Amino acid sequence: MTDRNSLAQEVGAAFRDHGLTAAITALIGGTIALLASVARKAFTNDAMLARLDRELLTERNRIERQRAEDRKTDADRLARIEADIHAMRALMFEAFQRGGGD
Structure with a gap:
C-alpha cells in the first residue's frame, strides 16, 4: 500500500509542478517500477x-544413503x-x- 500511496503522491506532485504530460510520465514510470518490483x-x-528443492533432494539422498x-550394518551384525x-x-x-x- 505504501508503494501505491507514494506513486499517487509522485503523480500529484508532477502534475502540480509540470503539468499533465509529466504526471502521465510519472504514472507510467511508477507503474513500470511497481511491475518490476513484483x-x-x-x-x-x-x-x-528451486534452491530449496535442490537442498531437499540432496538431504533426501544423504538420508537414503545413511539408511x-x-x-x-544391521544385516552384517545379524549375520555375525x-x-x-550356529557355532x-x-x-x-x-x-x-x-x-x-563317558
Whole structure:
C-alpha cells in the first residue's frame, strides 16, 4: 500500500509542478517500477523454491544413503549373531556327544 500511496503522491506532485504530460510520465514510470518490483519478487521466490528443492533432494539422498548403510550394518551384525549361535549350537552338541560317551 505504501508503494501505491507514494506513486499517487509522485503523480500529484508532477502534475502540480509540470503539468499533465509529466504526471502521465510519472504514472507510467511508477507503474513500470511497481511491475518490476513484483516481477523481481516473483523470480526471487522461484529461485528460492528451486534452491530449496535442490537442498531437499540432496538431504533426501544423504538420508537414503545413511539408511542403506545402516541396513547393511544391521544385516552384517545379524549375520555375525547367527553365525555365533550356529557355532554355539555345534559346540554344545559336540560337548553333549562327548559327555554322553563317558
